[in-house]
Amino acid sequence: MLISPQLARDTLADLIKDCGLPLEAGELIPGKGEFLAHGHVFVGDVAVRGYKDKGRWRYDDRDIRRAGRHLASVVIDSADLAEAGFPDRRWFDVRGTFDDMRGADWRGTLNHWAYAAAHRSLLLERDGPATVGFNPADDFDLLDPELSIDIDVDIWSSSRYEIGPHGLPGQLTFDEFVSYYGKRTIAGTRPLDVLAWSGTHWVFPRAYRDMLDHWQAQDRELSERARICSGCGRRGSGWSWRTPTAGGYVTMCPSCSGEPFQAYTGHLHGVAYTSLRRTHRADAYLCCLCRESRAFIWDHCHEHGFVRGPVCASCNTFEGKGVAFLRRDGSLEHLLACRGCRDASTLPRRFHLDVALAHLEADKGHGHCRPRPYAELRETDGVHHITLSCPAHASTAKWTTEVTVAEVVGIVRAFVDSTLTSPGRHTALQAGLQTGP
Incomplete structure (x- = not known):
């Protein structure tokens, strides 16, 4: 019987309530695109397939119960520990590509969390609470040394991220680490709940570490299968050939899909x-x-x-x-x-402010700083009050500009006219829209 994600979550939560694993049954409620990669959601090392039924994603009740029984049977021995392989400076020094991070790699994810948390902690120490809104922990793009240009103290100096007295990068404490990432999950589990410091290195219960290894291997295998065109058997790149249908996602290459x-x-x-x-x-x-x-x-x-x-x-x-x-x-x-x-040389109204904000971000930079400023919007009486802030000087460089509705219309018209007359030429605004903040 097919059941809703909400019922699947409640059923699984009841089955695993006495389990020693740090599981999160709420993972069964998928976000947008959750099934795009390979059509499954993992809870622990159990892959639960999603089915599309009348436009909604559902699960097979038998799969949920089978997963619950398996996970409830896992024995966690707190005395049988294994090294977590974390933190690892190689990850910070190489900082792999975005595509690498999208693959199943639990050690890489843990390392990303640790160095991003250390980065945020250093920013808060340097600039104070005003930088709370500037959260590297939520944005891969901020892990980019280019953003350190024009910062008085080079926060990306590798020496600042040597393993510190708490066994974590820099001066990061475990309590700070948990405050930033304690609710994050890997394979439907909360790893920081069972991560422990032995005095010399970080450890997991061996059964939990083995489960993460098993999940990683399964996820990569499913992802690899999902790259294969179901028509001709060719292997695609990433998820580019994944096609939504009434019954779920299928993989079809352009030739097979277009026939x-x-x-x-x-x-x-x-x-x-x-x-x-x-x-x-x-x-x-x-x-x-x-x-x-x-x-x-x-x-x-x-x-x-x-x-x-x-x-x-x-x-x-x-x-x-x-x-x-x-x-x-x-x-x-x-x-x-x-x-x-x-x-009318215009765009649908829902795009107007996006174009205006991109124009201001591209046109009104902060001195010679390379990073584009961020724009925040507040509207009163037909006037848009836009606050711009420099990401390289988050606590000290903020300024406000005002743009009327009529001015926004003019910015959009100029943008459209330039697109119509010279589609191959990029204005500052077009370049801004292409690169983003």
Whole structure:
């Protein structure tokens, strides 16, 4: 029987309530894209498959009960300990690529947590509580030595991250580490609950460490399988070939995915959505944005009512992500496929502030600092009050500017006009949208 994630969580929580593992049954309630990688959610080293039913993700009740019985049977011997292999300076010195971090690597994750927590602790010590909002622990991009340019004290000096008196990078204490990352999970478990200091090194119960190793191997195997096209057997790169269907994600290469479907040529631009949706099937076409997946719906401008083109479910969802969508190649041309937006040199209203903020971030930097400032917005009486802050001087460099609604409209118009007249040329704003803050 298929059951909801909420019922699956409650069922599993009851089965593992006396288990010695630091498990988190709430992992069974997936976030957006949770099943994209390989269609499973892990609790401990048990992979639970997700099923798409009537547009909602569900689990098989038998899988949940089987997982609960297995996990409840694991014996944790607090006297049988094994080294955690943490912290490891090699991780900090190399700082692997973003793609590397997305793979299952529990030791790499623990090391990331430790060095990010030490980085944040050092910032708080140097700049005080004003830097609390500037949280390296939540952003991989902040683990980048380029951000230290123009900082008076080189916070990225490797000597500051030698293992300190508490067995952690720098002066980081275990209590600080737990305050930053104690609720984070790896494989549906809370590792900091069972991490212990032996006096010379960090240790886990051996059964727990072995379980993490087993999870890592299974996750990588499932991820590798998910790269294989189900049509021709070719191996893809990452998740680029994963395609949403009514029954869940499948892996189809562009050739196999495109065989039964037409390439959209833009021949329906300017047609009203209301007159098109019942006469033309969107799923007869390839998505006009990614050009890899089967289209799911007709994307259209809600303000002018004109069709832009057929898009898949993933691209349709991504369009709602504001400036992240605008940074994508071809996104502006897609939005301007609406005849109304093109004629008026505008974009849908939900993108206006994203464009204005990107313009200000790119145009109003802090002196000679290389990092782009962050923008925060407050609106009163039709005026946008925008506070900009320099990430390299978070506690000392903040300034405010005001932009009226009319000025925002002008910024958007100038942006659209430059896109229409010189699509190959990047203005400061376009460059800002492409790189992000």
